[in-house]
Amino acid sequence: MTVEFVPGQNAPLQASVVTFRASSQTPFDVSALVTDTHLRALSSEDFVFYNQPATAGVQLAGDSIRVELDRVHPNAAAVLCIVSVDPSHAQAGAFRAAGLSAVLTDESGSVIGQFAIPTAGSETAVICWELYRRNGAWKVRGVGQGYAGGLAELIGVHGVEVDDAPASSAAMQQVHAVEPFEDGRGLERMWMIFEDASRSAASLISSSEYAMKRLDTELTAAVADASTRNSPAGVAAREAAQNRHDELVATARASHTRDSAQLTQELTVVDAVLPRAMASWESPVWASEKGTAPQSLETVTSSDGVRLGVLTAADRGALTVPYCLPIPLTRPVWVESTSSAAAVGVVSALTLRIMAAGPMPLLDVVDLTGAFTSLTDRLSAVLAGPVIRNHSEISARLTGLAQSVDLAELARTSGMSAVQAGPSTQRLLILGDFPHGYSEQDVHSIMFLAERGPMIGLSIVLVGDDESNSTEETVAALANGCRHLPAAGEIDVQDPWTGSHWVLVPDVLDPANQPQLFAALDKF
Structure with a gap:
C-alpha cells in the first residue's frame, strides 16, 4: 500500500x-x-x-x-x-x-x-x-x-x-x-536550525568521548608491562596515544566550529525576516517607525511560534540558538520566582511576543501585588477586563474563561461560521503570585484551561515558586505539566533529537524603558 x-x-x-x-x-x-x-x-x-x-x-x-x-x-x-x-x-x-x-x-x-x-x-x-x-x-x-x-x-x-x-x-x-517567511513556516525553520545545531553538538560530544575512551585503552596497554613502562618505547607509545586523541578532538571541534559559524550566519540573516514573535529585539521588524524597516518586512505580521529566549552551551562555543514554541502555547509556561516583581522582565517579553504573533489576543491578568502594572498599563487597550487585584475575584474570572472555552469549542466542533460563533476567543491569561490566594477550585479551573484552552487559542503564563513537589496534589500536577522558565538566570534543556545539553536563557523586557517595542505593535 x-x-x-x-x-x-x-x-x-x-x-x-x-x-x-x-x-x-x-x-x-x-x-x-x-x-x-x-x-x-x-x-x-x-x-x-x-x-x-x-x-x-x-x-x-x-x-x-x-x-x-x-x-x-x-x-x-x-x-x-x-x-x-x-x-x-x-x-x-x-x-x-x-x-x-x-x-x-x-x-x-x-x-x-x-x-x-x-x-x-x-x-x-x-x-x-x-x-x-x-x-x-x-x-x-x-x-x-x-x-x-x-x-x-x-x-x-x-x-x-x-x-x-x-x-x-x-x-x-x-x-x-533569504526572503520573508510564509505564514506558518517560521517555527519550522527555527526548529530546523536548532536540530542542525544539536546534531553538530552531538557529533562533537560523541567524537570527544570516543577519543577519550580510545586514549584510556591505549594508555592502559602502554603501561601494562612494567618492564617497558618507563622505557623510550613506552614513553613514545603514550605520546602517540595522546597525539591521536588530540588530533581527533581538534578535528571534531574544527568541524563543530565550522557548523556553528554557518548557523550563526544563517541566523543573522533570518532574524531580519522572522515574524516579530520570534525575532530578536534588535531585528528591524521591531522598528518602532514604519519607515525604518525594509519594505519587504512590513507584511511579516503573523507567526506560528513565539520565542522564549536563547539556547547556549559555553563549553561548545559562542553559538546562540533562538528557542521557540508553537503559539498558542500547548503547555502553560511557569515563570519561577519568589515574587512577581522579580519576574516582570521575563513575563513582559513573553507577553509582548504573544501579542505580536497575531491576531491580537485579549489579555486576562491576575496581579495581586501590583507587580505587572507597568506592563498592563502599556496593554490596557487589549485587557479583557479589569486587572484582578483581590483574590476573591479570581474564581469568577476563571469560571468565565472556562465557559468561554466550552462555548468556543462547541462552536468549533459544530461547524458554526465565524459570525455565528461570535468574537474570537484568542486570549492570554497571566496568573501572578501563584498559588497564594488561589482556591483549590481555582487550581482545577486552571488545569481545565491548560488542557482545553490551546485548542481555541488560549495561552497561559503562571508566576510563582516552583511547586512541582507541593504537598497539594493538584498544584503539583499543574506545576509538573508546565514548561518552566527562571525569572533570572538560566535553566537546563535537552534537545529532542540527540539529548544534547543546552542552557536556556529567557528573553527579558523592561516595559518602562523599552516603549518603542510596544509602539511597534501599532506601527505594522
Missing part, C-alpha cells in the same frame, strides 16, 4: 531493495549520504554523487538512488536521500514553487511511499527521505529539510569535508537570498 508522507512521518520498510526518485520543475541532481546514529557521515567515501557513484549498498543509477539495505555498511544507522539544484540553475530561484516531490519504490517498481515536499522558496538542497535502522529493522521517514546554502552546506552540516572556499561562497550566495 502506498503511503502519502508528511514531514516527520515514518513507516516500516518491508522491502530489502528500494529506489529513490524525485521530480521538480527545477533541474536537480540526486545524491545520498550514509551516516551514523547522529546523522554524521561515516566517511567522505559514503557520500554518493556523480563523482563517487557508489558505496556499500548505495548506488547512483542515472536520476535515481538504489539502496540495497542488507548491503549497507553494518556501522551505518541511516541513509539520507538528497536532491540539490544544478549549480547552473541556482540563480533560477532554487525549489521555489517548483512542486518538489519524492517517491520510494521497491525492486518490482511498486510505490512504497510518496512525499509532496513543502518548500520555503530558498532551498537549493533538500533531504527528502531518511532510511534508518532501528533494532535491526529498517524504517523510512519523510524529512523535507532544506538548506539555503545548497549541497555544500548540507553535507558539511552532516560531517563531510568540503573545500572551504567554494562551500563558503555558495553558502554566502544563497544566504543573502
Whole structure:
C-alpha cells in the first residue's frame, strides 16, 4: 500500500531493495549520504554523487538512488536521500514553487511511499527521505529539510569535508537570498536550525568521548608491562596515544566550529525576516517607525511560534540558538520566582511576543501585588477586563474563561461560521503570585484551561515558586505539566533529537524603558 508522507512521518520498510526518485520543475541532481546514529557521515567515501557513484549498498543509477539495505555498511544507522539544484540553475530561484516531490519504490517498481515536499522558496538542497535502522529493522521517514546554502552546506552540516572556499561562497550566495517567511513556516525553520545545531553538538560530544575512551585503552596497554613502562618505547607509545586523541578532538571541534559559524550566519540573516514573535529585539521588524524597516518586512505580521529566549552551551562555543514554541502555547509556561516583581522582565517579553504573533489576543491578568502594572498599563487597550487585584475575584474570572472555552469549542466542533460563533476567543491569561490566594477550585479551573484552552487559542503564563513537589496534589500536577522558565538566570534543556545539553536563557523586557517595542505593535 502506498503511503502519502508528511514531514516527520515514518513507516516500516518491508522491502530489502528500494529506489529513490524525485521530480521538480527545477533541474536537480540526486545524491545520498550514509551516516551514523547522529546523522554524521561515516566517511567522505559514503557520500554518493556523480563523482563517487557508489558505496556499500548505495548506488547512483542515472536520476535515481538504489539502496540495497542488507548491503549497507553494518556501522551505518541511516541513509539520507538528497536532491540539490544544478549549480547552473541556482540563480533560477532554487525549489521555489517548483512542486518538489519524492517517491520510494521497491525492486518490482511498486510505490512504497510518496512525499509532496513543502518548500520555503530558498532551498537549493533538500533531504527528502531518511532510511534508518532501528533494532535491526529498517524504517523510512519523510524529512523535507532544506538548506539555503545548497549541497555544500548540507553535507558539511552532516560531517563531510568540503573545500572551504567554494562551500563558503555558495553558502554566502544563497544566504543573502533569504526572503520573508510564509505564514506558518517560521517555527519550522527555527526548529530546523536548532536540530542542525544539536546534531553538530552531538557529533562533537560523541567524537570527544570516543577519543577519550580510545586514549584510556591505549594508555592502559602502554603501561601494562612494567618492564617497558618507563622505557623510550613506552614513553613514545603514550605520546602517540595522546597525539591521536588530540588530533581527533581538534578535528571534531574544527568541524563543530565550522557548523556553528554557518548557523550563526544563517541566523543573522533570518532574524531580519522572522515574524516579530520570534525575532530578536534588535531585528528591524521591531522598528518602532514604519519607515525604518525594509519594505519587504512590513507584511511579516503573523507567526506560528513565539520565542522564549536563547539556547547556549559555553563549553561548545559562542553559538546562540533562538528557542521557540508553537503559539498558542500547548503547555502553560511557569515563570519561577519568589515574587512577581522579580519576574516582570521575563513575563513582559513573553507577553509582548504573544501579542505580536497575531491576531491580537485579549489579555486576562491576575496581579495581586501590583507587580505587572507597568506592563498592563502599556496593554490596557487589549485587557479583557479589569486587572484582578483581590483574590476573591479570581474564581469568577476563571469560571468565565472556562465557559468561554466550552462555548468556543462547541462552536468549533459544530461547524458554526465565524459570525455565528461570535468574537474570537484568542486570549492570554497571566496568573501572578501563584498559588497564594488561589482556591483549590481555582487550581482545577486552571488545569481545565491548560488542557482545553490551546485548542481555541488560549495561552497561559503562571508566576510563582516552583511547586512541582507541593504537598497539594493538584498544584503539583499543574506545576509538573508546565514548561518552566527562571525569572533570572538560566535553566537546563535537552534537545529532542540527540539529548544534547543546552542552557536556556529567557528573553527579558523592561516595559518602562523599552516603549518603542510596544509602539511597534501599532506601527505594522
